[in-house]
Each structure stands twice: as structure tokens, then as C-alpha cells.
Amino acid sequence: MKLLxxxxxxxxxxxxxxxxxLLESAHEAGAxxxxxxxxxxxxxLCRGCLTCEVGRDRKPGVCVIKDDMxxxxxxxxxADGIVFGTPVYFYLLSALLKNFMDRTVPIWPLLKGKAAAxxxxxxxxxxxxITNLRTYTDLCQMPWVGEVTALAKxxxxxxxxxxxxxxxxxxxxxxxxxSARS
Ligand SMILES: Cc1cc2nc3c(=O)[nH]c(=O)nc-3n(C[C@H](O)[C@H](O)[C@H](O)COP(=O)(O)O)c2cc1C
Numbered sequence: 001m002k003l004l005x006x007x008x009x010x011x012x013x014x015x016x017x018x019x020x021x022l023l024e025s026a027h028e029a030g031a032x033x034x035x036x037x038x039x040x041x042x043x044x045l046c047r048g049c050l051t052c053e054v055g056r057d058r059k060p061g062v063c064v065i066k067d068d069m070x071x072x073x074x075x076x077x078x079a080d081g082i083v084f085g086t087p088v089y090f091y092l093l094s095a096l097l098k099n100f101m102d103r104t105v106p107i108w109p110l111l112k113g114k115a116a117a118x119x120x121x122x123x124x125x126x127x128x129x130i131t132n133l134r135t136y137t138d139l140c141q142m143p144w145v146g147e148v149t150a151l152a153k154x155x156x157x158x159x160x161x162x163x164x165x166x167x168x169x170x171x172x173x174x175x176x177x178x179s180a181r182s
Pocket of ligand 1: 009010011012013014015016086087088089090091092121122123124125126127152153154155
């Protein structure tokens, strides 16, 4: 199993810690793992031109914007499972992660069947953030394996949450199982 984590926080904080913990667990259970930190990438806003859509030949489209998104699309296609992580902003997913999703137009129909999971962290309430992630993964026809949510404010606060830690380890193990993929 190849597992890709996508971190949609602009800071080195709770989302990154949660994804790291989950991926460590999956790695220990035998998965090949990689974490992409969107905060370190130059990924410009989708221009909405739709010239990149997957064609009838089912080949990936090509985006007109030349930036750090291009090498991430083949990584998504090579993965068996993708874990999306977001801080909760105004009870929604972060703009950083949403723009990343928008930039997957060149490949999104090709994600069908890959396992999907999510982590979300908020100061006082998760709101629609997991629903937002699932709206994307359902549209892509990626089977949802599970999510972990936690409440934390300061960038390291979630590390002391034993319940969340145990849930991350368990979800990582589940994602490492080949049966996680449909
Ligand atoms: C722009 C912004 C909006 C936020 N909106 C919410 C919110 O609606 N509800 C909430 O509980 N926390 C909210 N927070 C707090 C963050 O979700 C919280 O600090 C979280 O731990 C951040 O995750 P991170 O450390 O991975 O960046 C907001 C923070 C920022 C910067």
C-alpha cells in the first residue's frame, strides 16, 4: 500500500502532527508513506479554464499553470490511499487544501477506487470540515475509510491528546491494509 498524506495547514502545527502520527503507524504496519506539506509548495489558484480535464482517452489532463502542483498529480495517481488533513477555518476546510483540490481537475476521475481518509483539528468545533473532505472524495468515488478529529488551538496542543493519538494509530493501521482500497 502506498499512502499519501496531504497537509492543508499553513503552519507547522496540529494537522501536520496528526498526519505524521497516522502515517508513522501505517508505515509500521507495512505501508509506503509520504507527507506533502502544502505550506511548503507554490500552488497557485486554479484559473477555472477547464482546459485540463481528463479526456475520453482517460489520460491525465495538463494544467496551463506551471508550478509545484505538476509533480503532485502523479504522486496521487501512484497512491493506493490518500489522507487529507485540514485545520478548521470558519468551520470549513482550509483554503490551502481547497485550492489543492481544485487543482486536481486534470486527474480527479482517475482517483476512483483509491482509499480516502481525513483528519481535521479545530479550537472548539469541527463544523463542516470532514463533510467538506467527504464531498470531494465522494465525488472522486474514493471509498472513505475513516476520519480523526481533535480540538486544539496552539500548534502543539494536539500532541497531548491521548484519545486522538490512539485513533490516529488505529486509522493508520487500517489504511495500511490492502482491503482499505476497493
Ligand atoms: C483563519 C482561522 C479560522 C479559524 N476558524 C476556526 C473555527 O471556525 N472553529 C474553530 O474551532 N477553530 C478555528 N480556528 C482555530 C484552528 O482551527 C486551530 O487553531 C487549529 O488547531 C489549527 O490547526 P493547525 O495547528 O494544524 O494549523 C481558526 C483559525 C484560523 C487561523
